Amino acid sequence: MMARATQTNEPGRCALLVPVLAALPQPVALIEVGASAGLCLYPDKYTYRYGEHLLGDGDLVLDCDLVGIQPPSRRPEVVWRAGLDLSPLDVRDPGDLAWLDALVCPEHAERRERLHRAAAIVAADPRHLVRGDLAEELSSLIAQAPVEATLVVFHRSVLYQVPSDRRAAFVDFIRRLDRVRWVAIEGPDVLPYVDLPPPPDDTVLNVLALDEVPLAWTRGHGQALVWFGPDVTAGSGGDAAM
Template sequence: MPIADSFVTFAVREARGVSPTYERLCLAVARDDELLARLEQLPAASRQPNLLLGVTRLLGGPVDDPVAFHDWVLSHWQMVEAQLRTRTTQTNEAGRCAALLPVLAALPQPLALVEVGASAGLCLYPDRYAYRYGEHLVGVGEPLLECAAVGLSPPARRPEVVWRAGLDLTPLDVTDPADVAWLDALIWPEHTHRRARLRAAAAVAATDPPLLLRGDLVDDLPALAAQAPADATLVVFHTSVLYQVPARRRAAFIETVRGLPGHWIANEAPETLPYDGLPRPPDGALHHVLALDGTPLAWTRSHGQSVTWFA
């Protein structure tokens, strides 16, 4: 996809109705020939809209005014470019657990979780968070994850997790202020509720840090999965990760995960992990497909804010 088109797509499908600041800014970048020319010199993975926005916020640049953004990014381009070339989008949104919970709670308990593309591992604690689906509460405590559920009877209880581990090319540490600052920079400007959620989820993880290994989702997954307790149901899962994986490696990962015992939960955009015969999504916004062992179950929003069940 041309770089300008990727910014328009991000503005219309992801930011519209969710972040007016980023919608306005990305539409402006899509018309900014000078900035697009700089981005054209970068590897494809370094041109992602959310990555440029997050890096700018991390470095203290302005994102509330397109003109100020243009001037600041170009005048600080050497610093911005260095970050774009070395960082990846690692949004670690604990709210996604609200989309995963109905599937996790329905599997044979207890569970041993392995998250691929785990970032700081905040989605490895579905048993520690509280949830609200409309008027239905599941569990108590902080953070409280709110999710609009359509066509779904929310679970009565949280899953029992006896072992949790994550795999990432560059795992983050929730006890490291610099790593938490990067997670914060990836949260969109207006989303103060997500910042509070990040702090609460990081506090949960910091009291009982997960096993996070630096490694590849194909080469290193079988060895990590083999460490899971034999008397627990193994669940390998990922949310909004595979779009960063080249197509051949993506196919190799699917073959690898299908060969493991237990279950596989995917929550990815349909363009990234396609399925035959999907119903229409609820609207024109970006929706992910929640699937269990290759069978699609529901449409979800990227931050876990809604689940529309169709299975």
């Protein structure tokens, strides 16, 4: 505990990303800032159950209650992925995996099983995680992304850990990027949204936003998504090369 930081990595959160990622022009290239071990960089590898609607046929099934939009009809096609973290973890390292396991509450057996299944999927696939601060290292990762794919920078439950001046520098930087789509899932007070509708209940919820447009309330580990914004998920999203 003296040597490590709190950096819970929850693959269930991919169920919140998929409705937005699948609606963008395909294929996509993903950069996650604050990626921890990168388990959320693999939304194309997991299976999703949105109510009665099953997407995929793998053995790691992520359940999510979807309110206000139709379930996505496809998973995103990911052609490139990279992550950035102050302290990236490697799921192939038994010490790092044990730390991720220790960050799951003892009674959350389902989350622990999900963590280990996702870690096995990630360990089998080459990954590109770099160490660095999100306000400083992002531009070099962007320069490596393939130009023929829709480039998506995303983060979830990260900016609350970033001091306000660094957070402002990151927001300022990302606003000036022209070829990037920006997906944020953060607490309602972390980014400067105005006129958010009241949350559906009094639990702690995050806001899903695309390019600074708030779209939905989301539950912490990806269990539920309540849509309130414009339906950016309608339509297929088309082809990134067009």
